[in-house]
Amino acid sequence: MRYLALAMNLDGTLATGGRADEAALAALSRLRHTGRRVILVTSRRLADLTSVFSSLELFDCVVAENGALLYWPARRESTALCRPVPESFVRAMLQRGVTPLVRGQAVVYAPRAQAGAFVEAVGELGLELQVIFAGERVLAVPPGINKGEGLREALLSLGMSVHEVVSLGAGANDHSLLDVSECAVAVANALPALKERAAFTTRGAAGAGVVELVEELVQHDLRTDGVWTPQDSLTLGYGPSGERVGIPAYGENLLVVGPRGDEGASYVQGFLERLLQRRYQPCVIDCIGDFEPRDDMVKLGDRLHVPRVSQVMAALTAPAVKPVVSLAALAPEAQPGFFRELLPALEGMRLRTGRPHWLIVNGAQRLWPAGARDALRDAPKLGETLLRVEDPGAVARPILEQMDVAVGVGPAPARALQQLAGAIEETALHLPLSAGAEHAVLAWFIAEGRWPLRLRAPPRRAERLRRVPEQVEGDLGALGFTFRGRRGRTSPRAHNLRAFCRLAAQVDDDTWLFHLWNGDFSRWLRDVLHDDALARKVAAIECRYELPASDSRREVCGAITHHYALAA
Structure with a gap:
């Protein structure tokens, strides 16, 4: 299942006029029978809920008093958060x-x-x-207390993260509730400002909207065409025109193929960095022993010590822990056995909590060697998994056939993809044998039947720091930002970010708001300067249409200044 919990507001959503909708309560009962959690998030006091519900045991947790109090109906225990x-x-x-x-x-x-x-x-x-x-x-x-923060604490106690939660709201104090979820939904009777924030709005109002959303979750896990298409994705690289190319954060597998070396390792580390920026929990299985863990990761095992499965699972219990499981002390022929013991535990945890969100396997050919007699029988069903291999022909074909996207890295990425095509008996790919540009990779969207696309790999943080002087104080030339405004009158080009902030204070309000509301600033930062983190901060400001021009100027320029001050 993609979504494991539903968190919802009470008044205007589950209840109208102080009375709970019976059809909605029945729908929530069906939802719980699927193994999903139901969390009530309300501004009301706990004592006030007795007039609405005969029992609170329908809910796994109640977040009351606008996020100040957690109540666990099964245990009849409450915890004050402030x-x-x-x-x-x-x-x-x-x-x-x-x-x-x-x-x-x-x-x-x-x-x-x-x-x-x-x-x-x-x-x-x-x-x-x-x-x-x-x-x-x-x-x-x-x-510091609001519905969103109360929900965060409830999820932490349940061993879950915001990535497994759908939230449903209606009122002015539900903005923070919708912020703390992977999919934010508003009922039809919700305030207009909340509908703008939501990923989609139900057709039905209040209780009818609850029933509608529950049915979509139970029947389709919100995957029905036209219900909701996730707009955010994990970046693979940037196309010829600077457009971002990515894959969904859920439901797909990625193969990174090419010779061992700095380029392949750097690409995998960059993908890992983007996972962590989005607060996903990865688990790295290092079969070779050459994966360099980040400072914020926990390494289990080394060339002399074999980790225990219980150690790995204990580490993953905390959502903030990112383990690197080194199998270097195990002989290659013994590594598949370790993984066969670990995998059921990981699958069970994913069913309960959705974590770890991604598995990254360095040296996948050791776990599923092509020549193994039991390769077909032992091939697991993979999901949200990145495999790093040198030679795709060394990996069991049932594993390769589960890969949705393959990225060729190294000096000859096309040759690596051609080897993959041969291993899965696909039509040979007629491509140049070199990437043709620094940091270029080839991405083959196998499941979509698309030919490989040449991409520029996203810069890692260390590379972005090296580029700071150019972006902040250098001359970007044609890549600078030009304020044109609604009437197309051209102002001087901002040749770097410092000049952008200076010109931002000089252009008229109409020109500034024209670019702001069109999302031009975040698009420039993301597609031209390739700074996803800063682009997301600015995009959040661009959506706040109620801000006066002076306030939005201050916030956008403040975000730029703060972002690069931190980086420095």
């Missing part, structure tokens, strides 16, 4: 005659009309509190 709003604030509200004033374990509630009194008291008392709206109520919430 200190309560100070008593001084409550006294100030009572002195102002605010009524009815309701206290939760951490949050204070009042009618929406009392929002002005809440804001005044926060300012007068010098408190660090958030004042937010939830339907007809206003809430005083401790700093």
Whole structure:
């Protein structure tokens, strides 16, 4: 299964007018029977939920008080995630005659009309509190607390990550809930701003929308054409025109083929870097012993010590741990046996939690050698797996046939892909035997039947740091950014990022907003400067249409300055 949990708001989603939708509750029961988790995320107090539900045991976890409290119905245990709003604030509200004033374990509630009194008291008392709206109520919430952060804590306790979660919301305080999920959904009656944030909107409102989403999850795991197509992907490289080419983060396998050397290792390390930037959990199986683990990875085993399967699984229990499992101390003929013991444990963990998100196997020919007598019988079903091999002919054909995309690396990537075509008995590829440019690779989309495409490999962080002076203070020439505006009037070209920030302060608001709302800034950073991380930060600002031109200028230029200050 792709999605293992559904997290949803209560009012306006699962309940209307204080009453839970019975059809929606029945749908959630069916969803749980598939093995998926159901998490309720609400701004209400835990005590208030008894009037809505006869029992909370339908939910694996309840995130209450706008993210301040976790409740586990099966254990009947609750955990506060913050200190309560100070008593001084409550006294100030009572002195102002605010009524009815309701206290939760951490949050204070009042009618929406009392929002002005809440804001005044926060300012007068010098408190660090958030004042937010939830339907007809206003809430005083401790700093850093919201539905999204509460959901993060619930997922951590469940051993899951945001990549396995679908979230469903309707109200103004559901933005953070939708942010903490791989697929964000809004019901038909949701606020327009929330619908803009969502990946898609259900046809039905409130409970009907819940039923509709559950049916799509149960029947199709949200893979039905037209329901939702993930826009984000893992970058493989950049095409001739600078366009980004990638693969889905879920559901495909990648083969990196070519001679051992710096180029192949660098490409795999770059792919790993992009996984970690997206907060996926990889597990590296190093059959050869030459994989260089990053500083933030944990190495299990070495040339003298064989890791235990229990060690690997214990390390993977924490979503933040990225293990490199070295099999260098095992003889090549013994490595398949170790992996046959490890694989069922990994598959079981993936079924429960969705992790590890990707397997990276360095030297896959040792696990599945082509000449092995039991290659057909022992070939596992792979998913979200990267295999690094030198000679594809040395790998069992049932494994090669599961690869959706192959990337040829090294001085002659076409020759490597031709060897692969011969190994799986595909039509020979008539291509030049060299990549023809520095850092160029060839990507063959086997499952789609597309001919190999020449790509420029994305730069790794170390290479980006070397390029900082050119992008920040050098002369990018024709690659610079030109402010043209709605009327096409050309302003001076920003020949580097420092000049971009200077010109950004000078162009008129209409020109600035024209480029901002068209996504031109993030597109330039991503497709021309090949800086995905900075492009994502700027793209998030481009979507905030409510920002005045002056504020968006400050945020975009601040993101650029902060990004490269960190890199330096």
